[in-house]
Amino acid sequence: MADADKLAAVDGPPSDRMRLLGMLGAAYAKAHDPVGVARAVAQINAVKQDTPVTGQRDPRDNALAEIGVALAEVGAAEGAVALAAKMADGYYKVNVLSHAAFARCANGKTGGDDAAAKMAGVVASDLSPDTNTVARTSSLVAAAAALAACDGPETARRFLRENWPDQETGQALSQTVRVLTAAGEVSAAIDLAPPPDPASPDDLLHAAQLSQRAGDLKGARRLALQASAAARKGQTDSSQPYVRPDRIHLLSRISSLLTDIGAYDEALETMQSIDPVNRRQFYRRVLSTEAERHDGPAIERTLPGVMKGILEPTPAPYMVRNDLSDLVLTLAHAGFRKQAKVPFDAIATAPSPPSLPLADPTLARYAAAQAAMGDLPGALKTASAAGPLVAQRSGAEKNVMALMALALSARSKEDLVSPQALAMRQRMASSFPTIHPGPQAAALVAIATELASEGDVAGALQAEAGLEKVPGNDLDGARDTALAAIAAEQIQAGQPEAALETTLRIRQDAARLAPLLKLAALPVHP
Amino acid sequence: MATKYKMRALRTLTLSAAFLCASMSGARADQPPPNHLNWTAKDHARAADAAFAAVPRVGAGTSQTSMWVQLAEALAKSGDQSRSGEAALNAGSLLGSKSNFMSFRPRVDTFPRWFA
Numbered sequence: 001m002a003d004a005d006k007l008a009a010v011d012g013p014p015s016d017r018m019r020l021l022g023m024l025g026a027a028y029a030k031a032h033d034p035v036g037v038a039r040a041v042a043q044i045n046a047v048k049q050d051t052p053v054t055g056q057r058d059p060r061d062n063a064l065a066e067i068g069v070a071l072a073e074v075g076a077a078e079g080a081v082a083l084a085a086k087m088a089d090g091y092y093k094v095n096v097l098s099h100a101a102f103a104r105c106a107n108g109k110t111g112g113d114d115a116a117a118k119m120a121g122v123v124a125s126d127l128s129p130d131t132n133t134v135a136r137t138s139s140l141v142a143a144a145a146a147l148a149a150c151d152g153p154e155t156a157r158r159f160l161r162e163n164w165p166d167q168e169t170g171q172a173l174s175q176t177v178r179v180l181t182a183a184g185e186v187s188a189a190i191d192l193a194p195p196p197d198p199a200s201p202d203d204l205l206h207a208a209q210l211s212q213r214a215g216d217l218k219g220a221r222r223l224a225l226q227a228s229a230a231a232r233k234g235q236t237d238s239s240q241p242y243v244r245p246d247r248i249h250l251l252s253r254i255s256s257l258l259t260d261i262g263a264y265d266e267a268l269e270t271m272q273s274i275d276p277v278n279r280r281q282f283y284r285r286v287l288s289t290e291a292e293r294h295d296g297p298a299i300e301r302t303l304p305g306v307m308k309g310i311l312e313p314t315p316a317p318y319m320v321r322n323d324l325s326d327l328v329l330t331l332a333h334a335g336f337r338k339q340a341k342v343p344f345d346a347i348a349t350a351p352s353p354p355s356l357p358l359a360d361p362t363l364a365r366y367a368a369a370q371a372a373m374g375d376l377p378g379a380l381k382t383a384s385a386a387g388p389l390v391a392q393r394s395g396a397e398k399n400v401m402a403l404m405a406l407a408l409s410a411r412s413k414e415d416l417v418s419p420q421a422l423a424m425r426q427r428m429a430s431s432f433p434t435i436h437p438g439p440q441a442a443a444l445v446a447i448a449t450e451l452a453s454e455g456d457v458a459g460a461l462q463a464e465a466g467l468e469k470v471p472g473n474d475l476d477g478a479r480d481t482a483l484a485a486i487a488a489e490q491i492q493a494g495q496p497e498a499a500l501e502t503t504l505r506i507r508q509d510a511a512r513l514a515p516l517l518k519l520a521a522l523p524v525h526p
Numbered sequence: 527m528a529t530k531y532k533m534r535a536l537r538t539l540t541l542s543a544a545f546l547c548a549s550m551s552g553a554r555a556d557q558p559p560p561n562h563l564n565w566t567a568k569d570h571a572r573a574a575d576a577a578f579a580a581v582p583r584v585g586a587g588t589s590q591t592s593m594w595v596q597l598a599e600a601l602a603k604s605g606d607q608s609r610s611g612e613a614a615l616n617a618g619s620l621l622g623s624k625s626n627f628m629s630f631r632p633r634v635d636t637f638p639r640w641f642a
Contacts, residue, residue: 494563496564496569497564497569500569504572509580509581510584510585512576513577516573516576517596517597518600519569520577520597520600520601521601521603522570522573523565523603523604524567524569524570524605524606525563525566
């Protein structure tokens with residue numbers, strides 16, 4: 001422990017030192033070390049400020065509050081209250097008291113009328129209206145949240161009415177509900193929350209989220225469906241899908257909540273009003289959640305609709321095949337190989353990518369899908385047919401890559417056409433290596449990582465062996481990625497000795513470090 | 527060295543030092559049951575040696591500091607206090623490296639679970 005204290009004892013501006021000590025004290029509080037907490041508090045109090053700052057911006061109270069909140073969060077409410085008693089009246093003190101109140105009133109421990117909540121209310125309402133407005137309103141909200149958690153919604157509403165200008169009480173209530181939700185006081189938040197505006201999808205979604213957090217899935221589903229309907233109400237012409245990002249984002253949040261609570265059909269229905277390209281990700285998300293939960297009946301029910309959505313034509317030539325391969329991987333991975341056969345068979349009839357003088361970018365994922373379906377020989381054959389193991393970039397390819405990199409980072413048209421941009425593009429193009437892993441290497445890595453993640457280490461090593469055929473370091477990146485995935489699986493499977501041998505074959509230090517950190521954390525058996 | 531970089535570095539290191547102290551002194555109640563019964567002291571030493579050799583060759587400055595801290599945390603979990611301290615000191619010796627100190631935060635959020 002002394003080392004930590006020594007690290008905190010550094011020269012620096014007093015406000016930074018106090019902040020640092022506050023973080024150290026909070027860390028001790030979370031480690032349930034009262035001696036460390038007491039020492040950090042004493043050190044904070046001993047720091048001398050050249051120009052003392054008091055009141056709302058007092059760094060000493062800020063640091064003490066960090067410790068107080070941490071104490072309350074680990075259940076040491078009495079310690080938090082005792083610390084608050086040493087702080088000046090202001091937001092920091094109210095915040096510590098309200099967290100102490102949450103800790104004491106959780107699950108009806110005090111039966112209401114909690115002293116910490118009351119004290120928070122008194123301190124907040126006594127703050128002068130001249131006090132920095134943000135600090136005062138935050139104090140009132142924190143105190144109201146404490147009162148709501150301990151004494152119920154009526155006390156909190158009365159407190160806000162008495163201390164907040166009338167016209168803003170609704171806003172104060174919403175803020176208080178959010179503070180309660182963030183603190184995990186969900187049932188108090190629900191009791192306090194004003195009824196959602198039936199025309200506001202945001203309000204309805206927030207209410208649905210509260211119900212979900214409280215475990216009321218039926219209520220959450222009802223409110224989310226109302227939110228979904230309200231969000232789509234403005235769509236006058238159903239043949240014109242939504243493309244506005246804010247609308248897609250709102251519908252996506254509603255759809256995610258419905259997915260989370262297992263209302264998969266409704267989640268998909270919600271996304272029908274957005275454009276087909278953006279909609280595709282939601283088909284994958286729903287199916288992936290069903291697979292993670294091993295919900296076979298849900299998969300059987302939604303798979304036909306998902307397939308229909310995924311097979312819709314898109315302007316991007318590779319999207320359909322890649323999405324189908326992803327569905328195969330998702331389903332096979334969760335053990336639904338029979339269902340995975342549906343998207344797998346569809347790959348054969350999916351539109352072929354256009355013929356370009358480039359390797360087919362869908363082949364690596366397709367090879368991984370074949371491996372996931374148990375056809376390792378077929379997957380290796382696909383990899384061989386994908387193209388060379390090692391490829392060379394032409395000067396023209398390097399130029400295109402440099403131009404794309406520049407275009408992505410450009411802030412204006414001038415950034416792309418200036419003489420400096422031309423020089424930068426040339427420099428960048430010449431820095432790209434000519435030799436690089438080819439399409440066959442990409443497919444072998446995809447097969448190896450897929451099989452490793454399924455626990456088939458032997459199969460993964462067989463695919464990785466294909467990457468050892470080229471002498472030199474040109475394939476280091478590819479083989480190290482495969483080996484790191486295999487080592488991770490070996491650690492997971494309780495074979496650390498084998499994992500260590502695999503890890504030591506990794507040539508690049510950056511790729512080697514992740515499995516080494518996992519291995520270094522394992523306790524030794526005598 | 528600029529004070530602000532020093533303070534940021536110390537913030538990282540102070541938290542990690544607190545983490546290490548805590549992890550060394552307490553019980554790890556929710557650690558998963560070990561399923562690697564043949565992992566010997568010799569294996570551990572080989573893994574630790576390889577990690578100690580890899581860190582200085584990966585990144586520089588802040589990113590290397592963060593890697594030393596991660597290694598120190600990993601070794602503390604294994605119960606190897608001596609090498610954990612060594613890694614933490616290596617992190618400390620990099621004080622003064624510039625930029626991007628905030629990119630790594632030790633996982634103080636794991637404290638309560640470890641000591642539940």
